[in-house]
Amino acid sequence: MKLLIFGGSVFLSKTVAEVALARGHKVVCLSRGDSGAPPKGAHHIVADRSEETDPQAGTWTGLASHDWDAVIDVARTPSWVDTALTALKGRVKHWVFVSTISVYSDVSAPGGTPENTPTHDPADGDLDDSTDPTAYGRNKIACEQAVQRETDGHCLIARPGLIGGPGDPSGRYTYWPERLSRGGKVLVPEPDDAPTQVIDVRDLAEWLVTAAEQEMTGTFDAVPPSVPFHEFLAETTEGVSRVRHPGREETPPLRLVWADPESLLALDVRPWAGARSLPLWLPDPEYAGMRDRDVSSTLAAGLAPRPLADTAEATLQWLANGSGARKSGLTWHEEQDVISSLNDPA
Structure with missing residues (x-):
């Protein structure tokens, strides 16, 4: 051809x-x-x-x-x-x-x-x-x-x-393999069953x-069939666990800190992508179907999605090799400040 x-x-x-x-x-x-x-x-x-x-x-x-x-x-x-x-x-x-x-x-x-x-x-x-x-x-x-x-x-x-996946210049999905690989307290948005594709x-x-x-x-x-956000996190975590990331051999245990949309928005955590965001998070109900498309016809036409864990593994490996991917999402310090505010709302 x-x-x-x-x-x-x-x-x-x-x-x-x-x-x-x-x-x-x-x-x-x-x-x-x-x-x-x-x-x-x-x-x-x-x-x-x-x-x-x-x-x-x-x-x-x-x-x-x-x-x-x-x-x-x-x-x-x-x-x-x-x-x-x-x-x-x-x-x-x-x-x-x-x-x-x-x-x-x-x-x-x-x-x-x-x-x-x-x-x-x-x-x-x-x-x-x-x-x-x-x-x-x-x-x-x-x-x-x-x-x-x-x-x-x-x-x-x-x-x-x-x-x-590897090569992503936007940093949107990339945020999650990179962040989960660091362990510790990880801020994640409720509800845990929110569909994700x-x-x-x-x-x-x-x-x-x-x-x-x-x-x-x-x-x-x-797009692939949707999965609930807790499954998205679990599969991504499984994938990053396969990668030996130099300098992160002794990462602290992973602990997910779930937060409701109202609290996140009040603390200026932004949806979807970009600076100070939790990538992929869409709290507005008018976007309820954006990450929950019916793809039965696409699968019948031959699209064959691989396990998300494989995507996570390849993405983190690409990052570890010095990709220079664009940063999207909360910085480490921003995230920890938000977590502290959630624990101590005074």
């Missing part, structure tokens, strides 16, 4: 390239190159899609002189997707577009599917998603619709939720390449 990947240097797109190369496919990656090179064996085309806006000129002319078995694109900017679709029209057999569950406008109900969950209105142009919380989803739904329209349905739309980047990449190989079509939520 001759595969064109937009990206190929970071996290998901790089893992996709690695999987495709391991399967013997010819892989071409297009990226700016600012974040490094694609895997060895891939042909790297250095180009900036924000600058190469004419589909009939520059890099696009060269790409359009070839026929491609598949394209895999992770873009979040509608104009980038429009340009690629125009430039490569008639040259691509199958298109795989990686979207997001952020396209949904209402995720208050658990067990939703792409068929029964409303989406945001598509962006009209490229929206700035740094200030508007809906802009990212609106941009992605605009990209989805363009791909479906211009490929006449010869495409697969994958909507991942939170992606974890994290897809390993390697499993997602394997499935995306398979989708390209098999020319799969349709729209899928690309």
